[in-house]
Each structure stands twice: as C-alpha cells, then as structure tokens.
Amino acid sequence: MCGIAGIFDLYERRPIDADILSRMNDIQSHRGPDDRGIHIESGIGFAHRRLSIIDLSFGHQPLSNEDGTVWVIFNGEIYNFKALMDDLSRRGHIFRTRCDTEVIVHAWEEWGEKCVHRFRGMFAFAIWDRKQETVFLARDRLGIKPLYYGLLPDKRLVFGSELKALLVHPDLPRHLDPLAVEDYFAFGYIPDPRTIFSSVHKLAPGHTLTLCRGSVIPEPRQYWDAIFEPRALELEETIEKTLVEKIREAVDIRLIADVPLGAFLSGGVDSSAVVAMMAQLSDKPVHTCSIGFSDPAFDESNYAQQVAHRYGTDHYHAQVNQDDFGLVDRLAGIYDEPYADSSAIPTYRVCELARQQVKVALSGDGGDELFAGYRRYRWHLHEQRIRDLLPLSLRRPLFGRLGRIYPKLDWAPRVFRAKTTFQALARDTVEAYFHSVAIISEGLRNSFFSEDMRRDLQGYSALEVLKEHACHGPKHPLLQVQYLDMKTYLPGDILTKVDRASMAHGLEVRVPLLDHPLVEWVGTLDPSLKYQSGEGKYIFKRALRPYLSDEILYRPKMGFAVPLAAWFRGPLRERVRTVVTGRNLTETGFFEMKSLQRLVDQHLSGLRDYSAPIWSLLMFEAFLRQTLKGESAITHESESPFRKVV
Structure with a gap:
C-alpha cells in the first residue's frame, strides 16, 4: 500500500515547485515508509511513498513505460496482474518488473481509459501521458482506496491519497463548505464526492477523471456501479456451494505477498469466514489478531479464540482498557476531515497490534452491506x-x-x-x-x-x-x-476508517468480501436469500455452516464500540464542557452556542444521552484546531494501551 501526490498545471507548463511536492509526499510517509520517489516535467509533478508488498527489489515509483512517455503513481493492489501481464506481453508490451504497478502503465497504452475495466483489486492511481498531455485519475469500484483532488486559484490541480497532502500547498483555499458540515453532523462522515473544503473533492468510487491540458476540469466519469438484478431462484444448496467457491477464490487471490500476511479476527461472522477460507488455502498456520476490552459488555474475544482454536491459527490477542480515550485527539490528525465514528479507536488499536506481527492483513469488511447483516x-x-399498507398522503x-x-x-x-x-x-x-x-x-x-x-x-x-x-x-x-x-456508509465510513487506521501503522488491509466479481454475483441473488424470517445474512450463514459453529454464526452482532456516554460523564467531563462551548466552535459561526450548552448540561446531568452529538462536536473541534489551525494535539495517551498479550 502506498501514498500518492501530484501537481498538474492545467493550462500552461509552469515549473513545479519541487519543495512543495516533496513535502506533499513526505507528509504521507506513514502510508509508505519503505521508499519515496518524485518525477517532475514541465507543468507536471508526481510523488510516491511506497509500502513494499510485492516485488520488493523493484517497483520503485513513479514508474514509466519504455520510452518515458507514460508515468504512473499507484496506491493499492491489482490482484489479477499476472494474467494481465501475460496478456499484455503477448500484445508486444515489454515488462522490466514483476509488480502490478507496471501493468497499469501498459494497460493504459493498450486500452486507454477503459483499462480500469480490466483491473481486479483496490486502487487509486494517476497516469501522466506526455504525448496526449493528459492526467488520468482512477479509483477502485467500491472505494477501498482514497483519492482527493482540488483546483488552485492559478489553475493548477493538486491531488493526493489523503487530504493532508493537499493542505501542504499554501495556495489551496481552505473555505469550509456549509453543506459538508450539514452532511457531517447527519452521517458522522462526509460522503463522496464532497469534502469539508469547498475547493476539494474526493473522486467517488467507480469513477475516473481525465484532465487534458488546455481544457476545463470535466465531471468525473462513472465506469462501474453496484447492480442489483435478482435472477430466477436456484436450489439453495447450489447457491451455497457457489458462494463458498467465490469467497474462497476472492480470499485466495489476496494471499499473494512477499511479506508476512495475516487476518483480523473479531469473532464475528465475516472475519471468521475469511479466516476459515485462509486456513484451507494455507499450508502454514494463519496469523490472526484480535483485541478485547476490559468491560465484558464490549468484549467478544472469546468467540475469536474459538475460531482460532478450530483452525489452529497463530493467534495474537491483546486486551485494551475500556478507558482508552487517549486517541480522542489524535484521530483528527489521522482522518484530516471531521470523522465521528468512535469505533475508529478500537480499529486503530487492532491495526497497531496486527502490524507488530504482519505487514498485510485480510478483513471481513463489506459483509454486512453485501449480505444485509445490519440490524437496521x-x-x-x-x-x-x-x-405499504397506507399511502404516504x-x-x-x-x-x-x-x-x-x-x-x-x-x-x-x-x-x-x-x-x-x-x-x-x-x-x-x-x-x-x-x-x-x-x-x-x-x-x-x-x-x-x-x-x-x-x-x-x-x-x-x-x-x-x-x-x-x-x-x-x-x-x-x-x-x-x-x-x-454501498454508495455512502461503506466508502465514507467503514472503508475510510480502515484505510486511515491501517495506513497510520504502515499496514495493508485487503477486503475479499468486496471482490467486485463477488459483489456482482451477490447482486443477482433474490432478496429473500439475504434476509429471511427476521435473519440477515441468511444464505451467507447457511453456506458457512460446515466451517463455523452456530454459536459464531447466529449470536447477536456486537461490533466495535466504546462507552462514550460514560466517558463524557466521567473522565472527559471537563473537556466536554470546555470544548463544546469553547472558542473554536464559537468562531466558526456555525452554531447556536446556547443550544450546545443545553445539550451538554442535559447529557452530564443524565437527563438525555447526547453522546453521539457530543462526540461529533469534539471531533469537529479537533479538526478545526489541528487540521485548520495547525495547533498541537491534546493527548492523554499512556505509553502502551494494551493490558496483556496472549
């Protein structure tokens, strides 16, 4: 996994400031601690930070074709790169490496903008084609990897894997978008393609953007969408068999790595299914990782241990104190934009723990969206x-x-x-x-x-x-x-959370349940096979019965959670009062401060549970202070959050 950044002069060929580009690159060093590279021509600059996973000795980026007329910077993995390499070689293309990055260069030469249809994986990349004076930006179908871009007042375009890379540029306008503020306080994140800044956009999942010098910025073009077109019902036994085969194959192609590889194992259905498939495909014990909590109401590590024992995994488990609120302030620096999913805290911790053992981890993310697993x-x-019984009127x-x-x-x-x-x-x-x-x-x-x-x-x-x-x-x-x-919560919340938390530790996370051929096939299933008799993930769970116990498959869903209400009435009580009614929120002009005071008073008195609004306000204030004003984080973190390691 990697970080990319670039500057493109849309209308002229003015020199690129190498110092700014270098700083844009290095501020994302956590995404790629193993290598760095920069390529500059007249009016175009590409920068890259590399986390080496495949072909460790080669694959330095930016990477070009044979004559240096096409350059690429790439964040992600193309899992079918070997088949594409063989195909392109037969068509006359010459490869200097055995890495997936070079496949993108030659695929662009062969198929142009349609190259994205050939890629199976997670990706965000930029191509510079000197002959066409064109920059081509692309993001994967489900939005696993991020890509931000913004236009400067002087008609240069800046882009990067994270918003912080763009904010390095001193000319980037920093006007907050009121519509994004409304989105944030409604969803807890800012859905694509909007960002907190009116001058910056996210490239939406399944979209590309072609920038030609001398032309205005066009609207991004969609090349893929999730299609739900149920077909005629088949025998459930046939569907179950096919489903397991597709999950196994999606896992299998994600086991390619030249570095230690493992999996998150929460003890839930999705991560347990991934581990079960990995165990069958590996001739060595699978490395698995989980965290537990000191409060039993939030702890499901016992279920993870059951799966680890069944499949003989090399299981690594740590317990985190339930009062692990030391990350409250640091999260703003990780996510750049306001982000209010409090499960980012345990997600950060499990990535931190996993990185001590492996460099690549598979996760079960996407299963709830794909198979209708949410209680809501x-x-x-x-x-x-x-x-349906009465008309809306x-x-x-x-x-x-x-x-x-x-x-x-x-x-x-x-x-x-x-x-x-x-x-x-x-x-x-x-x-x-x-x-x-x-x-x-x-x-x-x-x-x-x-x-x-x-x-x-x-x-x-x-x-x-x-x-x-x-x-x-x-x-x-x-x-x-x-x-x-799949259009909002999955890319805006779930995948954003995992990308930033994992990249903060130089860990690559792969998501086999979001393999796009699997997603497309599941889209053909009748809704009754996803939700039946009050049970979500109906066919998914039935298909996994030979691999997981009923206790794992049919227990109530827990998920990562933190005790916000108790924190705000306890150890964070004074901070809540100070921050929510303080100067930073007041100066925005967005809030009616007397209303915020009432909200805090009612929560602290126990009259109402306003933990979600208060958390959202705390994270918004941390964004204002750190990202917008560049002030230091307030940290209460101890040396190590882990109580014990098994």
Whole structure:
C-alpha cells in the first residue's frame, strides 16, 4: 500500500515547485515508509511513498513505460496482474518488473481509459501521458482506496491519497463548505464526492477523471456501479456451494505477498469466514489478531479464540482498557476531515497490534452491506410493511402528528417502541432510512445550527445525498438500502476508517468480501436469500455452516464500540464542557452556542444521552484546531494501551 501526490498545471507548463511536492509526499510517509520517489516535467509533478508488498527489489515509483512517455503513481493492489501481464506481453508490451504497478502503465497504452475495466483489486492511481498531455485519475469500484483532488486559484490541480497532502500547498483555499458540515453532523462522515473544503473533492468510487491540458476540469466519469438484478431462484444448496467457491477464490487471490500476511479476527461472522477460507488455502498456520476490552459488555474475544482454536491459527490477542480515550485527539490528525465514528479507536488499536506481527492483513469488511447483516435493515423492512399498507398522503399527517406528540414514543409500549417509530411511518422509504442512519436528528441539528448557518444551507439537507443515489438504484426496500449503504456508509465510513487506521501503522488491509466479481454475483441473488424470517445474512450463514459453529454464526452482532456516554460523564467531563462551548466552535459561526450548552448540561446531568452529538462536536473541534489551525494535539495517551498479550 502506498501514498500518492501530484501537481498538474492545467493550462500552461509552469515549473513545479519541487519543495512543495516533496513535502506533499513526505507528509504521507506513514502510508509508505519503505521508499519515496518524485518525477517532475514541465507543468507536471508526481510523488510516491511506497509500502513494499510485492516485488520488493523493484517497483520503485513513479514508474514509466519504455520510452518515458507514460508515468504512473499507484496506491493499492491489482490482484489479477499476472494474467494481465501475460496478456499484455503477448500484445508486444515489454515488462522490466514483476509488480502490478507496471501493468497499469501498459494497460493504459493498450486500452486507454477503459483499462480500469480490466483491473481486479483496490486502487487509486494517476497516469501522466506526455504525448496526449493528459492526467488520468482512477479509483477502485467500491472505494477501498482514497483519492482527493482540488483546483488552485492559478489553475493548477493538486491531488493526493489523503487530504493532508493537499493542505501542504499554501495556495489551496481552505473555505469550509456549509453543506459538508450539514452532511457531517447527519452521517458522522462526509460522503463522496464532497469534502469539508469547498475547493476539494474526493473522486467517488467507480469513477475516473481525465484532465487534458488546455481544457476545463470535466465531471468525473462513472465506469462501474453496484447492480442489483435478482435472477430466477436456484436450489439453495447450489447457491451455497457457489458462494463458498467465490469467497474462497476472492480470499485466495489476496494471499499473494512477499511479506508476512495475516487476518483480523473479531469473532464475528465475516472475519471468521475469511479466516476459515485462509486456513484451507494455507499450508502454514494463519496469523490472526484480535483485541478485547476490559468491560465484558464490549468484549467478544472469546468467540475469536474459538475460531482460532478450530483452525489452529497463530493467534495474537491483546486486551485494551475500556478507558482508552487517549486517541480522542489524535484521530483528527489521522482522518484530516471531521470523522465521528468512535469505533475508529478500537480499529486503530487492532491495526497497531496486527502490524507488530504482519505487514498485510485480510478483513471481513463489506459483509454486512453485501449480505444485509445490519440490524437496521430488519427495522426498516418491518416499518416498510406498515408503510405499504397506507399511502404516504395518509401516513404523513397521521403519523406525523403522533410523532410530534410522542417524538420518542416515551409512552408507547416498549415492544412497539423497539420495532418502529411514528416518525418513520410518516416518511417515505428513503426519508425513513435517513432517519434511522442519521447520528443526529434533523430537529436537533437545526436547533444547534446558528441562523447564519441555516441561511447558508439555503434549505439543503443531508437527506439529498440519499435521495440522489436512490434515483439510480433498485426500488425493492431491502436492495435499496443496501445500495444506499454501498454508495455512502461503506466508502465514507467503514472503508475510510480502515484505510486511515491501517495506513497510520504502515499496514495493508485487503477486503475479499468486496471482490467486485463477488459483489456482482451477490447482486443477482433474490432478496429473500439475504434476509429471511427476521435473519440477515441468511444464505451467507447457511453456506458457512460446515466451517463455523452456530454459536459464531447466529449470536447477536456486537461490533466495535466504546462507552462514550460514560466517558463524557466521567473522565472527559471537563473537556466536554470546555470544548463544546469553547472558542473554536464559537468562531466558526456555525452554531447556536446556547443550544450546545443545553445539550451538554442535559447529557452530564443524565437527563438525555447526547453522546453521539457530543462526540461529533469534539471531533469537529479537533479538526478545526489541528487540521485548520495547525495547533498541537491534546493527548492523554499512556505509553502502551494494551493490558496483556496472549
């Protein structure tokens, strides 16, 4: 895995500032501690940091074709590079290395922009074609690898793997985008292609951008999308067999490495499935890694140990104190943009632990989106059955009024409150799903945004992100929310979290369940094979019964979690008061500070649980202080967070 950065003069061939490009490169040294390289021509500069995984002796980047007219910088892995290399060699291309990077150069020469259709893997890369005076940017289909780009006032374009690389350039405008602020406080992250800065964009998953000197920046072009087109039902036994074969093959092609390789093992279904396949494909014990927590309510390490014992893995386990809040401030420097998924803390720790043993780790990320594993899907489908009984024109006034009377269903029976809400029934399908995934409700967001902020939004709501994607996706209620998650939550939250946490430690993470041929095949399955009788991942779990116990397959989902509410009423109490009502948030003009004060008071008194909004505000303030103002982090971290190692 690597970090890339570049500067391209869109209209002239002005000299590239080598010092700025070098600093853009080196600020991403954590992504590639093994090697660095820079290539500069008139009006174009490429920079690269390398984490050596394959062909350790060669593969230095930037890398060119034979005559130096095509150059590439690349972050990721092309898993089918050997087959492509053979194909391109037969077509007359000459290779100097045995690494996947050189395949991209010759694939561009052979197929141009369509080369991305040939690649199976995770990638973000940039190509400079001197003859065409063109820069070509591409990002993989699911958004596993990141790519940011922004236009400077003097018509130069800067790009990089992380936002911090672009922020090195002194001419990059740093105006905060109010729409991105609204998105952040709704989702807890900023969905592609928007970033916190109005001058910078993320290249969206499955998109390319072709920049020709002398032309304006075009809209990115989509080359792939997740398609959900269920085919006729087959025998479940046949589907189960095919599914296991496809997962095994997706794992197998991700075992290619010239460095130590292992896997995350949480004890959940997805990571356990990956480890089970790895164990069958390896003639040596698989290296597995997990972390546990001192609080049993958050600890699932016992399940990881069960899987490790069954498959005889070389299992490495550490326990982290549940009060591991030393990372609260450091996260802002890792993620660059405001990012409010608190599971970034344990994710950072498990990557830290894994890197002590291996340089590449496989994970089970993507299984919930692919096979409908989230609990919220269950509630959404339950509510949808009720919504289908009445038209929206009747539901909206009826349940809307009930929702206003009992906005939290405080007087409703607990069993009903757990399954549905009046607010959800008063909305259409996409609005209802937005209501369920928003970390801060629209009403609460509006209450703590200032009048100036609401005016700047001009009626915009983060709901529009989901509505725009829904226009292009399936209409079946389950497939629709799966599609929405694959366009937003998966790349914006899950994959961003893992990329930044792993790269902070120079660890490459591969995600076999997001192998795009597997994703495309699963898209042809009938929804009933994903969710049946109240059970998500129905066919996935049935297919894995020969490999995992029922205790692993059918236990309640836990996931990484941290006790935010207790932290904010305990060891972080004073910090919450100081930060949430302090100078940095006040100076933005985004917030109604009296509302923030009430929010803090009600949480600290125990009247309400506002841990999600408070965490979001803490992370936003840390972004303002560190990324925008360049101030130092406030750290409370001890020398080692790990209590014991097994």
